Amino acid sequence: MGFITAPAAELNTKPAPFMASFSSQGPNVITPQILTPDITAPGVNIIAAYTQARSPTDRSYDKRRTPFITESGTSMACPHVAGVVGLLIEDALP
Numbered sequence: 001m002g003f004i005t006a007p008a009a010e011l012n013t014k015p016a017p018f019m020a021s022f023s024s025q026g027p028n029v030i031t032p033q034i035l036t037p038d039i040t041a042p043g044v045n046i047i048a049a050y051t052q053a054r055s056p057t058d059r060s061y062d063k064r065r066t067p068f069i070t071e072s073g074t075s076m077a078c079p080h081v082a083g084v085v086g087l088l089i090e091d092a093l094p
């Protein structure tokens with residue numbers, strides 16, 4: 001079971017945490033009013049469910065099948081954010 005805890009500063013952490021190069025780090029060049037993201041989520045090397053109907057490479061000669069695959073991108077971070085928002089809404093309801 002996971003837990004949501006209050007954020008805390010971690011000093012002298014090695015290596016230091018970093019944002020993925022494809023993540024929005026602000027400020028936005030096109031819309032300068034957008035300074036930074038309000039929320040971030042992990043989106044690099046996330047283990048996710050994968051169809052066994054095709055191979056990981058989608059090549060005809062690749063006969064491997066796997067129920068999970070490692071992917072990166074905003075589409076991998078979105079479920080984390082959606083889950084947290086769902087928990088926050090659930091907690092706010094009477």
